[in-house]
Amino acid sequence: xxxxxxxxxxxxxxxxxxxxxxxxxxxxxxxxxxxxxxxxxxxxxxxxxxxxxxxxxxxxxxxxxxxxxxxxxxxxxxxxxxxxxxxxxxxxxxxxxxxxxxxxxxxxxxxxxxxxxxxxxxxxxxxxxxxxxxxxxxxxxxxxxxxxxxxxxxxxxxxxxxxxxxxxxxxxxxxxxxxxxxxxxxxxxxxxxxxxxxxxxxxxxxxxxxxxxxxxxxxxxxxxxxxxxxxxxxxxxxxxxxxxxxxxxxxxxxxxxxxxxxxxxxxxxxxxxxxxxxxxxxxxxxxxxxxxxxxxxxxxxxxxxxxxxxxxxxxxxxxxxxxxxxxxxxxxxxxxxxxxxxxxxxxxxxxxxxxxxxxxxxxxxxxxxxxxxxxxxxxxxxxxxxxxxxxxxxxxxxxxxxxxxxxxxxxxxxxxxxxxxxxxxxxxxxxxxxxxxxxxxxxxxxxxxxxxxxxxxxxxxxxxxxxxxxxxxxxxxxxxxxxxxxxxxxxxxxxxxxxxxxxxxxxxxxxxxxxxxxxxxxxxxxxxxxxxxxxxxxxxxxxxxxxxxxxxxxxxxxxxxxxxxxxxxxxxxxxxxxxxxxxxxxxxxxxxxxxxxxxxxxxxxxxxxxxxxxxxxxxxxxxxxxxxxxxxxxxxxxxxxxxxxxxxxxxxxxxxxxxxxxxxxxxxxxxx
Numbered sequence: 098x099x100x101x102x103x104x105x106x107x108x109x110x111x112x113x114x115x116x117x118x119x120x121x122x123x124x125x126x127x128x129x130x131x132x133x134x135x136x137x138x139x140x141x142x143x144x145x146x147x148x149x150x151x152x153x154x155x156x157x158x159x160x161x162x163x164x165x166x167x168x169x170x171x172x173x174x175x176x177x178x179x180x181x182x183x184x185x186x187x188x189x190x191x192x193x194x195x196x197x198x199x200x201x202x203x204x205x206x207x208x209x210x211x212x213x214x215x216x217x218x219x220x221x222x223x224x225x226x227x228x229x230x231x232x233x234x235x236x237x238x239x240x241x242x243x244x245x246x247x248x249x250x251x252x253x254x255x256x257x258x259x260x261x262x263x264x265x266x267x268x269x270x271x272x273x274x275x276x277x278x279x280x281x282x283x284x285x286x287x288x289x290x291x292x293x294x295x296x297x298x299x300x301x302x303x304x305x306x307x308x309x310x311x312x313x314x315x316x317x318x319x320x321x322x323x324x325x326x327x328x329x330x331x332x333x334x335x336x337x338x339x340x341x342x343x344x345x346x347x348x349x350x351x352x353x354x355x356x357x358x359x360x361x362x363x364x365x366x367x368x369x370x371x372x373x374x375x376x377x378x379x380x381x382x383x384x385x386x387x388x389x390x391x392x393x394x395x396x397x398x399x400x401x402x403x404x405x406x407x408x409x410x411x412x413x414x415x416x417x418x419x420x421x422x423x424x425x426x427x428x429x430x431x432x433x434x435x436x437x438x439x440x441x442x443x444x445x446x447x448x449x450x451x452x453x454x455x456x457x458x459x460x461x462x463x464x465x466x467x468x469x470x471x472x473x474x475x476x477x478x479x480x481x482x483x484x485x486x487x488x489x490x491x492x493x494x495x496x497x498x499x500x501x502x503x504x505x506x507x508x509x510x511x512x513x514x515x516x517x518x519x520x521x522x523x524x525x526x527x528x529x530x531x532x533x534x535x536x537x538x539x540x541x542x543x544x545x546x547x548x549x550x551x552x553x554x555x556x557x558x559x560x561x562x563x564x565x566x567x568x569x570x571x572x573x574x575x576x577x578x579x580x581x582x583x584x585x586x587x588x589x590x591x592x593x594x595x596x597x598x599x600x601x602x603x604x605x606x607x608x609x610x611x612x613x614x615x616x617x618x619x620x621x622x623x624x625x626x627x628x629x630x631x632x633x634x635x636x637x638x639x640x641x642x643x644x645x646x647x648x649x650x651x652x653x654x655x656x657x658x659x660x661x662x663x664x665x666x667x668x669x670x671x672x673x674x675x676x677x678x679x680x681x682x683x684x685x686x687x688x689x690x691x692x693x694x695x696x697x698x699x700x701x702x703x704x705x706x707x708x709x710x711x712x713x714x715x716x717x718x719x720x721x722x723x724x725x726x727x728x729x730x731x732x733x734x735x736x737x738x739x740x741x742x743x744x745x746x747x748x749x750x751x752x753x754x755x756x757x758x759x760x761x762x763x764x765x766x767x768x769x
Contacts, residue, residue, distance in 0.1 A: 099151045099742075114134040143752045147745060154737060163732070164203075165244055166238070166246070170222075173220060184248055186713075187716055211229065228259040231704070239267070244706075273712065279695060282365050283309070283368055285308050293601075296412070297351075298351070303345070307319065313336070318362070319360070357683065377662075387413040387588045388414055389413060389430060389431055391403065391415055394420050399458065402562075405577075410581045413581070416429070432448055433455070433458065434458070436459075437458075452547075454551060456551070459555055463513065466479055475519045479515060484529070488504045488562075496586050498599070499579075507562050511556050511558055517538060521546065559576075604683070606661070606662055608658070614646055614678070616676075627671055632668045634665065635663050637663050660684055709722055
């Protein structure tokens with residue numbers, strides 16, 4: 098096909114040259130013209146060749162060896178089961194086996210909570226995700242025939258269950274099990290559920306899941322202690338038929354502060370692993386509950402949504418009153434005004450006198466004229482129409498962090514048509530989106546007025562968002578946490594600081610430990626060029642650590658994950674300014690990798706190809722299976738490539754040279 102195009106290009110070039118130099122239509126003959134016509138024909142042909150860009154096809158064949166992907170468990174449990182030496186020996190045997198390396202492309206990876214290229218084995222991974230060790234090689238080498246050799250104890254602590262991982266048609270899996278496969282009697286605290294917070298003199302529930310692996314009838318004692326004080330104790334019986342128990346009881350909050358406790362079940366004489374018989378936990382006791390008043394003139398689903406969201410936090414209680422009911426507003430930390438209209442005149446006057454913080458939810462039939470007359474911060478154009486609007490979260494909102502809240506695709510709410518004009522600084526939590534048009538008009542905003550704080554939701558339909566939240570995630574967390582962040586902000590009149598910090602009072606060892614700080618300039622705007630450092634001190638060992646905080650979505654963050662259990666004090670400083678913030682937290686012991694006494698060979702058996710399960714020092718047996726595996730054969734791959742027949746840079750040079758020669762000759766012969 099390419100030769101046809103080149104022939105046509107040559108004919109076209111000759112015809113163009115003959116026409117341009119009058120060889121087709123003129124009888125006059127000039128002895129110089131043939132040379133010019135030849136030059137012009139070559140030039141035109143070269144230009145046409147440049148556009149045609151002729152290529153030729155090249156076919157090559159490549160032989161691909163099958164891949165042997167060796168995934169090595171690098172978690173603490175291998176060391177604790179006493180199998181690190183055996184596993185290291187087997188890895189070296191695979192690496193040094195010349196027959197395997199000749200037959201296969203051998204690749205080594207380590208895994209714990211994540212998968213990394215193998216360098217060396219440290220056995221310090223604090224959690225194990227075997228499902229990733231199975232799925233990631235399939236994703237990474239999806240077009241290659243491969244066998245995954247999985248060296249592990251089969252005990253998974255994070256991620257989805259590996260027993261439900263699917264193997265594609267190009268993958269076989271051969272596990273090698275490390276650890277004692279003998280079943281020993283073992284008592285274990287599987288899970289302990291308790292709230293992080295409680296109120297002073299209140300009872301809080303505790304739920305404990307116990308399990309027993311054994312066949313004999315046993316009786317044991319479960320108890321919870323704080324220091325030398327026993328807070329709860331009860332007897333538990335197990336047998337071959339009753340291998341689990343769920344304990345439910347209440348403890349009482351007797352004093353304010355952080356209470357560190359230990360739940361433990363008495364060990365059996367034959368138990369090998371006793372570390373899983375106890376669990377540290379903590380509860381922070383708070384001495385005050387926020388009391389919130391909601392005044393309304395109507396009944397609406399929004400009110401139920403607000404109440405359920407607020408009371409999902411046990412630190413808060415919402416009281417709902419009709420605007421005509423007698424109530425002492427001074428008893429409450431803040432007031433929510435739902436369906437704002439002239440009926441709120443008396444309550445509005447009392448709220449201003451008492452300097453209470455408020456949250457106005459306009460509702461379905463707000464009195465915009467009354468609203469405009471009774472606030473100094475903003476005005477809304479008074480139109481009878483309403484818009485269906487969707488929320489756009491303002492990630493730059495300064496008063497609390499909105500980056501974790503997602504309201505994309507949420508159903509619209511109704512909001513007054515008129516635009517909002519401000520006479521003070523408004524801080525929007527959300528803007529309006531009308532159809533596909535994103536606006537800068539606030540839908541939900543806050544503002545400060547003197548010593549008080551206020552929020553306004555300019556519409557109705559919050560119940561739709563809470564319902565959508567449940568449809569999306571089977572819980573109400575996204576909506577409830579946003580409402581509670583708003584309430585937390587409005588429940589306090591504390592002066593805003595230029596440097597503020599956010600952290601928890603205690604963490605578990607396997608938690609991700611994040612401390613965030615917000616750093617503002619003199620105008621209380623986010624300062625993105627700050628240098629913040631944290632100085633951390635272990636209260637027990639007095640060891641000091643200094644780390645920088647990095648910017649992440651209008652916050653400064655430091656990740657302290659991996660610290661050992663203990664009590665810590667910290668100081669965050671802003672360089673070049675005398676701004677500091679201090680705090681302290683506790684890390685409670687919880688080594689999830691130390692909860693196993695033997696290997697889970699049954700789980701690995703279910704995913705092994707053709708039930709081929711291997712044990713330590715059976716590399717020779719594994720090699721025999723791999724060499725006979727029909728999938729693990731060489732594959733010949735055809736590769737087709739296309740290469741250009743011309744060098745376009747050289748051809749461009751030739752074209753320019755031909756044009757220059759033709760111009761010079763024409764000039765020399767007086768034809769220009």
